[in-house]
Amino acid sequence: MKIIYQEDSQRSKSAELLIGILILGVIAFIIYTTYRSITSHIILVAEYFIEIVTGFVLLKNAVGRYRYILTEDQFIIEEQSLFRKKHFEVPYTLIDGVYAFRQEIMGQLRFRYKYRKCSTADSRPVYAMAYEVVDGRHVRHARVLIKAEDAFFDLLSTFVPNRIRVSQEEVVFYAIAHKDAIKHGETVEEYLSSMRCDTNI
16 A cells, blocks of 8 residues: 555644643533532432533543545545544545535435544534445445645545535535446446436437
């Protein structure tokens, strides 16, 4: 595997400070809940559960590290989380595109798999990478959220031309065509060409 480009996740000082304050706040709540449990002689299970889960999420974001790698044929993410390392990869041929992420109640595309592979302490804008997961005859839409430098996106666009940092609508259109093309054993270009021919008949 030849590494062409790699970069590590960034962390702004202000975000790190905020996460630190929030973690201290959770610890203070746990101490207060313990005090209340002792004085009332009742273990407040629900409150402990909420506080511990909140603390775990904050701690996970505080220690999580991500490395983005571009090779000759795939995009790789190496994640160092609280207790283990994770390896994530997407071949360029399965990438539908990258667009600026915005939270939506009802998205334009139904993603079967959703991942967040970026730090909340990173102040850079969030981008969504849409891609296809192929398992035998099953093809499903997937999405991973990332934050990266311009150099990363510029180089990625040489492997996935005309589909990096484009509009969400363009990526959605390509993703739908891509899924159908894979099912038909065709490239997207071949599939769209055959669709145009069918329309002209």
